[in-house]
Amino acid sequence: MVHPCIQTIHQEHASISSILSSIIAMLQRGPRGDEENFFETLRAMLFYLDEFPARQHHPKETEFLFRPLRGKSEALAEVIDDLELQHVREENAIRDLQQRLLAWEYFGEARRHDFEDEARKYIHFYHEHMRLEETVVIPEARKLLSDAEWKVLDDAFASNSHPLAPTVQDEPAFRKLFTRIVMTAPDPIGLGHGRGAGHGQ
Ligand SMILES: [Fe+2]
């Protein structure tokens, strides 16, 4: 059976993955003389990664996917402990990355490699995190969760905002931010409609 919450988790992972891949593409491309749009776009990408997983994605996984699974298998409990710890680490790491981006923007090239190195580590770390959820946790959930637990999980992931994060207005705000990133990211990463688009091509 295809559970709607699993589809939602895959879709949310796909959104996160596309931003991660876009950051790599931005780093490979570099500012090319349009620093203003380059840094604005990267800032928006990092902001999305800070806001969306922390407020929308991680709390729902922790509360409605990990919690019912904990205690059903000893091996899985260890994986879940690691993933929960990674949620916390990821939220600290993205703030650190935002700071390093500002350092590159304001202090110049001398700080570029520092940001690039940390960004690549963060992206690798995040892909690994999602891979574990998709290849270990979700398959185990399919075996272990009851119909009643799936119903709770489906309802939680179907809601536009998470009850544990009441400050989040709604999902459309995230979609709007995602669209803005796509619109302003330089071609071919996005549509290149940002200020100065076409400069340095
Ligand atoms: Fe997660």
Ligand SMILES: [Fe+2]
């Ligand atoms: Fe996830």
